[in-house]
Amino acid sequence: MDSAVTARLKVCVELTPKPCGVVVFGASGDLAQRKLLPALFSLWARKLIPPSFFVLGCARTAMTTAEFREKVRAAIARRCTARPEECEAFVRRCAYLAGEYFDPAFHATLAKTLAESGAEFGTGGNAVFYLAVPPSLYGALVGRLSAAGLLRQGENGESWRRVVIEKPFGRDLASAAALGREIGRVLAEDQIYRIDHYLGKETVQNVLMLRFANAVFEPLWNRRYVDHVQITVAESIGVEHRAGYFEETGLLRDMFQNHLFMMLSLTAMEPPASFAADNVRNEIVKVLRAVRPFPAEDIRNWIVRGQYAAGEAEGKAAPAYRAEKNVAPDSRIETYVAAKLGIDNWRWKGVPFYLRAGKRLPRRMSEIAIAFKSVPHSIFIPLLPEDLSPNVLVLNVQPEEGVALTIQAKQPGAKLCMGDLTMKFNYRDVFGGEPPEAYERLLLDCMLGDQTLFLREDTIEVAWSLLAPVLDAWSRADEERAGPLYPYRAGTWGPEEADALPGRDGREWRAP
Ligand code: BG6
Numbered sequence: 001m002d003s004a005v006t007a008r009l010k011v012c013v014e015l016t017p018k019p020c021g022v023v024v025f026g027a028s029g030d031l032a033q034r035k036l037l038p039a040l041f042s043l044w045a046r047k048l049i050p051p052s053f054f055v056l057g058c059a060r061t062a063m064t065t066a067e068f069r070e071k072v073r074a075a076i077a078r079r080c081t082a083r084p085e086e087c088e089a090f091v092r093r094c095a096y097l098a099g100e101y102f103d104p105a106f107h108a109t110l111a112k113t114l115a116e117s118g119a120e121f122g123t124g125g126n127a128v129f130y131l132a133v134p135p136s137l138y139g140a141l142v143g144r145l146s147a148a149g150l151l152r153q154g155e156n157g158e159s160w161r162r163v164v165i166e167k168p169f170g171r172d173l174a175s176a177a178a179l180g181r182e183i184g185r186v187l188a189e190d191q192i193y194r195i196d197h198y199l200g201k202e203t204v205q206n207v208l209m210l211r212f213a214n215a216v217f218e219p220l221w222n223r224r225y226v227d228h229v230q231i232t233v234a235e236s237i238g239v240e241h242r243a244g245y246f247e248e249t250g251l252l253r254d255m256f257q258n259h260l261f262m263m264l265s266l267t268a269m270e271p272p273a274s275f276a277a278d279n280v281r282n283e284i285v286k287v288l289r290a291v292r293p294f295p296a297e298d299i300r301n302w303i304v305r306g307q308y309a310a311g312e313a314e315g316k317a318a319p320a321y322r323a324e325k326n327v328a329p330d331s332r333i334e335t336y337v338a339a340k341l342g343i344d345n346w347r348w349k350g351v352p353f354y355l356r357a358g359k360r361l362p363r364r365m366s367e368i369a370i371a372f373k374s375v376p377h378s379i380f381i382p383l384l385p386e387d388l389s390p391n392v393l394v395l396n397v398q399p400e401e402g403v404a405l406t407i408q409a410k411q412p413g414a415k416l417c418m419g420d421l422t423m424k425f426n427y428r429d430v431f432g433g434e435p436p437e438a439y440e441r442l443l444l445d446c447m448l449g450d451q452t453l454f455l456r457e458d459t460i461e462v463a464w465s466l467l468a469p470v471l472d473a474w475s476r477a478d479e480e481r482a483g484p485l486y487p488y489r490a491g492t493w494g495p496e497e498a499d500a501l502p503g504r505d506g507r508e509w510r511a512p
Contacts (some may be wrong), residue, residue, distance in 0.1 A: 017447035019052030019123040021114065025141065026132035027057025027068065027096065031166070036132060037072050038079035039439035044093075045086050048444055052122040054093045056113060060100060068096030093121065101133070101141050107148035114150070125159030128193075128446055131166070138165050139182035146186035153191070164193040164446055167258045168249060169455070172471055173464040180457045193446045194455040198259040200438030202427065203397045205453070207266040207368065208275075210395070210403065217393075218271070220372065222347045227390060228502070229353045230369045230510055231263050233397075234361040236313055238490070239335070243326035250333045252305070252467060252474075255357045258455075261288065261463045263397075264353060267368050268343055277451040281459065288462045292342040296469040300483030303470055304498045306336035308360040311490030318360060318490040332477070332485055335359045338498035340505075354502050356509070360490040365512055366397035380416060389420050392510075401435055402426040 022040060024032050043049045057068050069091045076082050076090070097113055099106030118125055129145060131138055142163060145151050151161045163183075170176025183192060198204050211218055220226070233255060239246045246254065262284070269287040272279035294302050310320040321327055321335050336358030343353065372391040378384055394404045402425050409421035427435055445453055473482035486495035493509070502508050 020126035199453040200442040202435035233357040303339040305334035306495035
């Protein structure tokens, strides 16, 4: 028997959505060009969406449909290799409409264009509106779409209208709740698709398959066997061209409130009654509600923030955050956050969850590591239980999507030599090629009307309320409660002070 991991697929559920049109607001922007258009093309080329389909790009930039199509071709070419005839068949379904988002005349033209394209491509009135625009425009834009009658759905589910929005959903509990109320006035919850693209990543979804489609893991997935959990989202890039956004946001709002909390929820939640959207989303919000609130007077011992100083990135000198273009020279925005969380429920009481995320760390790497307890007793005298490394199950989210389990094994030979042995499988080796982009899965789910991997309003509000004491302490620059903003050298694993989070418990961050 060789040691390669093999996969034999037995069950494959593939659903095709009903014909529909996708209206992309912000079509000339970065997200549309880098992610959305290539993802739509890929779904189309893989025949996962029906041929009765069109894309209508909308933005303020003056551009003709011919010019937009050129951009679509370029966006596709940058992301994938497409057969020319496939690419042209897709591009023929793309059109562009320029206009001011708040001009009633624009919405009247949009309504007319949608009706015409719907008739031409046979989409039966179904439409997705993807708002790839600044979040400050969500409420007003949705209001305009509603006023123009564009969000009205057919009777008895004959046709549907859905709206996709991207995080950040507000910047604290109050603003998120206000946004929720504003869009909730004109849209039903089942028309709103709030994207957290981490939920579209293959390995993040695989947490659920691993836990609930196998009998071996779930019995161990609790305080009896798990010592602690570590979740890391490390990026080697700095703030890049997004300083304007990041100076307003910071890492806690940009990554923790959403991506890290979602990874935590899927790892820690109870088994849902079924994979139906609301069953899964009920469990997600339930486990977040069980997260112990940060102690307002002692934030600094639970959550640590840092900001990168000059250092190195990918072998080259990298500037300090404060020296980046459009960043204030005295900026107090955090580019690194590490936290210790506890979950007060029967399953997890007493098991710490250590979470960390940062920019300008040594490399891009996201993982969820479940560290199991040590053996209770060693029969291998003179080895003590602590000489035998505890088992660790690592779910690698990126860049090497896969799963690895470290066990203790005997080295062949007469002597008693033990060591760590890692059983590892890598998606690329087993399934071939790169896993599909998160946006492909999420766009497809939206067209299918499956909200499982989209955030519900209550989840967003619970996540913000958990961070409320932290945001409060940080905004007051109250170092007594909040702790300082620690500098760390670009290209290192964050400020040393973060080591104290697991360190105080006699643990340490995993060496990646
Ligand atoms: C986004 C954040 O949501 O996620 C970015 O706004 C971050 O700051 C990005 O760089 C990371 O996503 P990924 O898929 O590259 O890990």
